[in-house]
Amino acid sequence: MSLDKATVKKVASLARLAMDDEELERMAPQVSGIIDWIEQLGEVNTDNVEPLSSVVDISLPLREDKVNDGGCVEKILANAPESTQGYFVVSKIVE
Secondary structure (H helix, E strand, C coil), X not given: CCCCHHHHHHHHHHCXXXXXXXHHHHHHHXXXXXXXXXXXXXXXXXXXXXXXXXXXCCCCCCCCCCCCXXXXXXXXXXCCXXXXXXXXXXXXXXX
């Protein structure tokens, strides 16, 4: 597929790229080559190929999912400028 300068200019404007005429002339064959390569990939038979999330067949180690309260209220509130009864104190904001 051969793209002309006007098509490349439109694609560049859609991508929010500013290009002068010299750059458009230089980019037209490169973009055409990319489109040709994508069309070539579309011809590959992938009927019996399973979808992959990764090319490496490794299962990730997972931790046991336990619900807890964290148990570190004192450590968290130590960073607060002001706290009371186990909670952060923030100023009231009314608009």
